[in-house]
Amino acid sequence: MQQDCYLKFENITKRFPGVVAVDNVSIEIAKGSCHSLVGENGAGKSTLGKILAGIHQPDSGKIFIAGVEKRFRHAGEAFKAGIGMVHQELEFCENLSVAENLCLSDLPAGAGIVNKKQLYEKARQMLKVIGAEHIDVEKRLGLLTVANQQLVQIAEAVGRNAEILIFDEPTSSLSQSETENLFRLIDKLKRKSITCIYISHRLGEIFRLCETLTVLRDGKVIGTKNINEITEDKLVEMMIGRSFEAYFPKHIKSEKGPELLRVENLSSPGKFENVSFSLCAGQILGLAGLVGAGRTELAEAIFGLDKNIKGKIYLQGKEVNITTPSQALGCGIALVPEDRKRHGLVLSMNVAENICLSILEKISNFFKSIKKRKLLEFVDKYFNLLKIKAASPWVQTLSLSGGNQQKLVLAKSLATDCNILIVDEPTRGIDVGAKAEIHSLIDELAGKGKAVLLISSELPELINLATNILVFRQGKIAGSLARNEVTQQKVLRLMAGLRN
Amino acid sequence: MLSSLKKISQTLLAKQQSGLIIVILLLAVILTALAGSHLDKTTGKTVNNFFNPHTLMQTATDASFFAVMAVGATMVIISGGIDLSIGSIYALCGVVTAMMLRHLNIDSPTACLLGIFASVGLGIICGMLNGLMVVGLEVHPFIITLGTMWIFRGIAFVMSKAESILVPGALTAFAKANLGLNPALYPVAMLVMIAVTAAGAFYLSKTVMGRHIYAVGGNAEASRYAGLHVKRITVSVFAISGLTAGIAAFMGSAYYGSASCGDATGYELYVIASAVVGGASLSGGRGNAVSAMLGAILIILIRQSIRTLHFDQNYEWIIIGAATIIAVVLDKLNAQLTLKKAMK
Numbered sequence: 086m087q088q089d090c091y092l093k094f095e096n097i098t099k100r101f102p103g104v105v106a107v108d109n110v111s112i113e114i115a116k117g118s119c120h121s122l123v124g125e126n127g128a129g130k131s132t133l134g135k136i137l138a139g140i141h142q143p144d145s146g147k148i149f150i151a152g153v154e155k156r157f158r159h160a161g162e163a164f165k166a167g168i169g170m171v172h173q174e175l176e177f178c179e180n181l182s183v184a185e186n187l188c189l190s191d192l193p194a195g196a197g198i199v200n201k202k203q204l205y206e207k208a209r210q211m212l213k214v215i216g217a218e219h220i221d222v223e224k225r226l227g228l229l230t231v232a233n234q235q236l237v238q239i240a241e242a243v244g245r246n247a248e249i250l251i252f253d254e255p256t257s258s259l260s261q262s263e264t265e266n267l268f269r270l271i272d273k274l275k276r277k278s279i280t281c282i283y284i285s286h287r288l289g290e291i292f293r294l295c296e297t298l299t300v301l302r303d304g305k306v307i308g309t310k311n312i313n314e315i316t317e318d319k320l321v322e323m324m325i326g327r328s329f330e331a332y333f334p335k336h337i338k339s340e341k342g343p344e345l346l347r348v349e350n351l352s353s354p355g356k357f358e359n360v361s362f363s364l365c366a367g368q369i370l371g372l373a374g375l376v377g378a379g380r381t382e383l384a385e386a387i388f389g390l391d392k393n394i395k396g397k398i399y400l401q402g403k404e405v406n407i408t409t410p411s412q413a414l415g416c417g418i419a420l421v422p423e424d425r426k427r428h429g430l431v432l433s434m435n436v437a438e439n440i441c442l443s444i445l446e447k448i449s450n451f452f453k454s455i456k457k458r459k460l461l462e463f464v465d466k467y468f469n470l471l472k473i474k475a476a477s478p479w480v481q482t483l484s485l486s487g488g489n490q491q492k493l494v495l496a497k498s499l500a501t502d503c504n505i506l507i508v509d510e511p512t513r514g515i516d517v518g519a520k521a522e523i524h525s526l527i528d529e530l531a532g533k534g535k536a537v538l539l540i541s542s543e544l545p546e547l548i549n550l551a552t553n554i555l556v557f558r559q560g561k562i563a564g565s566l567a568r569n570e571v572t573q574q575k576v577l578r579l580m581a582g583l584r585n
Numbered sequence: 586m587l588s589s590l591k592k593i594s595q596t597l598l599a600k601q602q603s604g605l606i607i608v609i610l611l612l613a614v615i616l617t618a619l620a621g622s623h624l625d626k627t628t629g630k631t632v633n634n635f636f637n638p639h640t641l642m643q644t645a646t647d648a649s650f651f652a653v654m655a656v657g658a659t660m661v662i663i664s665g666g667i668d669l670s671i672g673s674i675y676a677l678c679g680v681v682t683a684m685m686l687r688h689l690n691i692d693s694p695t696a697c698l699l700g701i702f703a704s705v706g707l708g709i710i711c712g713m714l715n716g717l718m719v720v721g722l723e724v725h726p727f728i729i730t731l732g733t734m735w736i737f738r739g740i741a742f743v744m745s746k747a748e749s750i751l752v753p754g755a756l757t758a759f760a761k762a763n764l765g766l767n768p769a770l771y772p773v774a775m776l777v778m779i780a781v782t783a784a785g786a787f788y789l790s791k792t793v794m795g796r797h798i799y800a801v802g803g804n805a806e807a808s809r810y811a812g813l814h815v816k817r818i819t820v821s822v823f824a825i826s827g828l829t830a831g832i833a834a835f836m837g838s839a840y841y842g843s844a845s846c847g848d849a850t851g852y853e854l855y856v857i858a859s860a861v862v863g864g865a866s867l868s869g870g871r872g873n874a875v876s877a878m879l880g881a882i883l884i885i886l887i888r889q890s891i892r893t894l895h896f897d898q899n900y901e902w903i904i905i906g907a908a909t910i911i912a913v914v915l916d917k918l919n920a921q922l923t924l925k926k927a928m929k
């Protein structure tokens with residue numbers, strides 16, 4: 086393992102108000118290898134990556150590259166030193182074109198004047214490196230899907246001929262085939278002896294890609310291992326600090342209750358067509374499909390976010406016409422949106438306010454002033470239930486780690502005490518332990534007679550949680566499977582448009 | 586021939602500015618139709634009350650002071666900020682330049698040159714002060730420039746002891762040069778407006794610095810991650826805004842022949858309205874120089890029509906206010922339409 090250490094962190098410490106995000110961390114990484122950082126939400130993985138990328142400056146400690154000490158005062162210096170980072174939270178200028186975003190730090194120019202032709206050429210080249218030529222470089226970035234934005238982000242880091250690349254949960258919004266592409270790309274990079282740091286909560290990916298890994302907990306190094314001297318179970322134990330049995334809930338025996346939601350021939354032009362299903366109390370209906378198959382759009386339509394829908398929606402047998410989210414919430418429907426940054430959170434508000442955003446009315450007194458005691462009750466409840474890690478309920482949402490932000494979105498929807506819960510990729514970026522707890526929580530909710538509509542791109546999550554699965558393909562329902570007949574194979578075939 | 590005409594008109598229509606241009610032309614046509622005419626005593630010809638070289642040039646000149654500042658203000662707005670102090674920078678630049686030239690007691694082309702440098706230089710300094718305070722104190726630009734709006738005008742007030750200061754005749758000769766046109770026409774202000782707009786448009790759309798301004802306004806955090814010097818860019822846009830105020834101040838005081846601390850009171854709101862009518866988004870990331878100039882022209886044209894058509898002048902503010910809101914709503918609808926087209 087000690088073979089020619091190329092990148093070295095030495096006693097790195099980084100404090101934020103109220104937390105030590107990275108605590109005296111030392112890691113050595115060999116050239117051309119892929120090293121993984123694993124740990125629970127808020128363990129300090131992203132922070133360590135950002136320190137290397139020059140975005141945060143360590144309070145103490147040193148970084149060595151090829152034996153030379155490096156100090157980056159800002160991101161630009163790290164770029165110049167050959168360090169690229171694919172960020173967990175997608176950071177873009179949505180008003181600019183894809184090409185400008187790709188080359189933002191280094192626009193091709195002569196005498197300060199941008200050369201459009203060169204710019205587009207360079208951007209196409211960068212996309213080609215990662216096999217994403219299908220993206221139009223002249224298009225405004227804001228018009229791209231999340232998956233394509235993620236690809237642009239990867240291209241931005243990889244296409245700059247970096248020597249060290251940090252991937253912070255790069256696959257969280259990619260489809261299976263795009264993920265495979267990325268893995269092949271990383272293999273290729275390693276052969277070109279580019280050093281990679283890979284952060285992910287998907288343990289399978291780590292075993293597929295990495296040679297070595299470091300487990301972090303509360304900012305401290307728990308251990309650094311070679312991949313072949315550790316098993317998945319052992320790794321989880323190191324991460325959460327106790328042994329860990331069930332990844333998936335036992336399924337509380339829940340009786341199928343009365344029908345809560347029925348959708349008949351629902352269509353929205355260009356998004357989905359003729360969708361019909363029924364959802365009963367105690368049921369978890371899973372929606373499978375590729376990214377872009379129309380699942381998110383369906384969820385948004387039911388939640389009153391789509392004005393162009395045709396078809397009928399019934400709640401407890403009564404036809405309803407929901408045109409705004411506040412109406413939907415009033416009818417007992419809550420949505421955990423797919424994109425937490427854009428739709429899930431008010432990043433400028435604090436943690437407590439975000440959790441209670443939908444129920445402020447309920448926790449206010451006669452004069453509509455918010456009762457702090459009630460607010461804290463809710464906050465405490467969800468901090469415990471979801472194991473949210475934050476310095477205090479009053480810190481800015483933006484200061485939370487990605488996974489903990491996701492937990493806030495869940496908490497906000499759970500706090501509404503709805504009958505019908507629509508969750509769109511609920512465990513994106515959430516660590517293994519917390520994920521299992523969220524799964525149990527969803528299962529419990531169903532057990533208590535709530536209905537859940539679960540959208541997920543992680544097949545194991547769907548298969549183990551859902552009582553029924555509807556498979557979407559290009560905006561239409563391609564098939565439906567009950568829990569006792571579902572297999573990964575069958576779902577994949579339906580997704581690909583093959584008959585079972 | 587016909588097909589190429591069609592092509593040209595299509596590319597023109599696709600441009601962001603086309604809506605504004607159409608509205609301006611429409612308003613001009615209506616104004617011409619309704620303005621009536623009078624008899625020119627010297628030539629004996631009937632002349633349209635609006636569509637005559639003199640009124641047109643006067644409208645362009647009136648617009649030019651706003652338009653020049655609007656180009657700078659747009660850059661601040663694109664970067665996600667706002668500059669309320671430009672009217673005061675105008676007044677301060679005018680007063681200081683006039684006092685300096687009076688003190689030096691020169692009246693020659695050199696005075697003109699000195700005046701330009703003094704006015705523009707002071708404008709840049711004021712703008713940089715704004716920018717440095719915004720990034721250094723980490724206070725929202727609205728607050729900082731609200732403060733400096735009073736401070737700069739206050740300084741001008743104290744320095745000039747509230748009196749109006751005459752500028753040397755050489756300056757007026759420059760600003761009112763007729764460049765071989767009819768002796769009663771003064772095109773210099775309009776030409777300066779066109780030059781500043783062209784330079785601003787080029788800077789914003791073609792240069793690296795310009796694109797960085799859009800990036801910071803679109804997402805400051807992402808720009809920081811991409812290694813841009815966000816603070817430097819912020820200071821630079823305020824400096825540019827000050828610079829354009831300096832240019833406008835020089836042109837204004839030269840044109841009118843004097844400067845006083847009360848000059849350009851309330852201009853900042855006209856200028857911001859021009860930028861916004863021109864499609865700049867106050868949340869940053871959107872806007873352009875040509876549209877800002879057109880916005881200024883539109884607002885002045887509306888003001889002009891009130892005068893030409895002999896409407897009650899007391900309604901001027903109500904009409905301009907309503908027109909601003911309508912223009913922004915129309916622009917928003919237009920943006921939604923374009924978005925729909927792009928999504929297809």
Ligand SMILES: Nc1ncnc2c1ncn2[C@@H]1O[C@H](COP(=O)(O)OP(=O)(O)OP(=O)(O)O)[C@@H](O)[C@H]1O
Nearest residue numbers: 101106126127128129130131132484485486487488
């Ligand atoms: N800008 C910031 N300001 C204040 N605190 C921060 C900031 N960034 C991170 N933190 C805190 O530092 C700790 C580590 O966060 P980090 O984002 O590194 O976690 P992570 O391991 O990447 O977690 P996740 O798996 O959820 O992405 C967290 O407690 C977080 O709240």
Ligand SMILES: [Mg+2]
Nearest residue numbers: 131173486487
């Ligand atoms: Mg993270």
